[in-house]
Amino acid sequence: MTDLVTFGETMLRLSPPRGERLETTRDLTVQAGGAESNVAVGAARLGADARWLSKLPDSPLGRRIVTELRSHGVRPGVAWADADESRVGTYYLEHGGEPRGTNVIYDRADAAITTVEPDELPTDAVAEAEWFHTTGITPALSETTAETTTALLRTAGEAGTTRSFDLNYRAKLWDPETARAAYEDLFEHVDTLFVPRRDAREVLDREGSAVEIAHGLATEFGFDTVVVTRGLEGAVALHDGSVYEQDVYEAETFDAIGTGDAFVAGFVAERLRGGDLPAALRWGSATAALKRTTDGDLAVTTPAEVRDVIEGEGGIDR
Ligand code: KDG
Numbered sequence: 001m002t003d004l005v006t007f008g009e010t011m012l013r014l015s016p017p018r019g020e021r022l023e024t025t026r027d028l029t030v031q032a033g034g035a036e037s038n039v040a041v042g043a044a045r046l047g048a049d050a051r052w053l054s055k056l057p058d059s060p061l062g063r064r065i066v067t068e069l070r071s072h073g074v075r076p077g078v079a080w081a082d083a084d085e086s087r088v089g090t091y092y093l094e095h096g097g098e099p100r101g102t103n104v105i106y107d108r109a110d111a112a113i114t115t116v117e118p119d120e121l122p123t124d125a126v127a128e129a130e131w132f133h134t135t136g137i138t139p140a141l142s143e144t145t146a147e148t149t150t151a152l153l154r155t156a157g158e159a160g161t162t163r164s165f166d167l168n169y170r171a172k173l174w175d176p177e178t179a180r181a182a183y184e185d186l187f188e189h190v191d192t193l194f195v196p197r198r199d200a201r202e203v204l205d206r207e208g209s210a211v212e213i214a215h216g217l218a219t220e221f222g223f224d225t226v227v228v229t230r231g232l233e234g235a236v237a238l239h240d241g242s243v244y245e246q247d248v249y250e251a252e253t254f255d256a257i258g259t260g261d262a263f264v265a266g267f268v269a270e271r272l273r274g275g276d277l278p279a280a281l282r283w284g285s286a287t288a289a290l291k292r293t294t295d296g297d298l299a300v301t302t303p304a305e306v307r308d309v310i311e312g313e314g315g316i317d318r
Contacts (some may be wrong), residue, residue: 003048005129005161007075007121007152008036008138009113009145010054010065011089011106013297014258014280022094022105032068033091033297035135035168038258042265042287042299044073048272051075051125053078053152059083062112065258072298074263079112079120092228093257102256106172114142114262118151126152127159131268135166140173146182153189162271164192164203169199176203194264197230214238225268226275227284229260235285241278246281249309251289255296261298262291266306286310 013033016025037052044050052069056062058080065088068074091107098101126132132152139146156163165186169179180203187193197213200206206213210228218226218238225239234247266287270280287307291299308314 002051002125002129003045003249004040004050004074004131004133004268006050006133007053007126007149008041009108009132010034010037010052010056010069010113011091011108011111011142012127013091013093014066015093015095017114018095018097021093022103025058028092029295030064031296031298032065032093033121033258035137035159035261035285036133037065037069037074037204038261038297038299039133039170039265041069041072042291043272044268044304045299045301046066046093046266046269046283047286048269049075051077051122051123051129053077053125054198055079055081055086055113055120057081057083057086057088057112059088061088069278072300073272077122077125078111080118081112081115084166086115087295088112096254104172104257111141111146113138114150115144117144118148118155121148121152122153126155126161129156129161130272131157131162132262133164133166133268135168135172136179136183137168137173139186140179150186153186157189162269165190165262166192166194166197167196168260169196179203180205184221187223189222190223191304192227193217193221193223194227194229194260194267196260197228200228204268210236211238211243212249214243215292229263231259235281236261237277237281244278244281246278246285247284249289251292253292254294256292258297258299259291261297263288265299268285282310294317 267284
């Protein structure tokens with residue numbers, strides 16, 4: 001039985017060296033990046049048997065993504081599209097620094113995944129997995145991906161696979177009202193919801209503290225677990241009426257992109273190992289801290305490093 005299956009778009013992330021502008025740089029680093037494959041990689045590196053489902057052109061660019069994800073132990077389940085009729089999505093990332101923010105430019109319209117149908121994917125993998133994860137980015141890509149997302153969540157639900165969903169609102173893909181309606185349609189198929197507090201307020205129209213938000217969402221939609229993330233203020237989880245709080249572990253932030261996915265990866269990997277909710281929150285938070293110290297979307301880490309963060313053992317190892 002596969003431990004974890006994720007579903008979503010993976011793009012090529014193109015970023016100039018730090019301190020250089022997209023407008024003038026001659027160099028772009030190419031890395032794979034996509035919320036759902038970030039989770040699969042993070043969890044695989046922490047010991048989970050992880051698969052990631054998607055659609056890509058059968059081209060050097062599509063294969064580039066698969067090769068990178070495989071190198072971290074993820075087993076891709078890819079629907080290959082005709083290279084002449086489809087494309088890989090890309091995103092450009094220019095690192096900011098005070099007073100300039102980090103800027104993401106998407107070039108992903110009509111990427112191969114926008115036409116993905118369930119029967120092109122190894123849906124058995126979802127039914128046979130212990131855990132299925134996707135995010136609010138996927139239904140934003142096209143009507144077809146929205147329908148396929150629902151279909152895969154249904155397949156998981158019918159098979160008794162635990163389903164998690166990270167809201168991951170992306171303002172460059174859609175507006176809050178459209179997103180909210182789509183999310184609310186999906187919520188009945190979700191067991192564990194991850195939601196940044198800011199998105200809960202601005203997109204789901206929730207008021208109050210993270211705990212109040214979690215209670216409200218759990219009551220209205222019947223989630224088994226709600227995890228509200230609060231950036232540097234840590235996370236709050238609600239399960240069965242009990243609330244668990246987790247601080248962030250301090251980290252020098254080199255690259256914040258992918259931090260939320262790393263949190264989910266650590267959380268899910270620990271849950272799959274049988275860890276309780278407080279342990280999963282610690283693993284999520286520690287994996288997120290480690291992610292922030294490295295370049296790229298991926299949480300390239302190990303269980304030993306995560307344990308060291310949790311036990312407060314950083315510093316120079318020599
Ligand atoms: O969470 C990181 C993602 O934002 C990044 O990988 C790009 O998937 C991406 C997206 O759609 O924003």
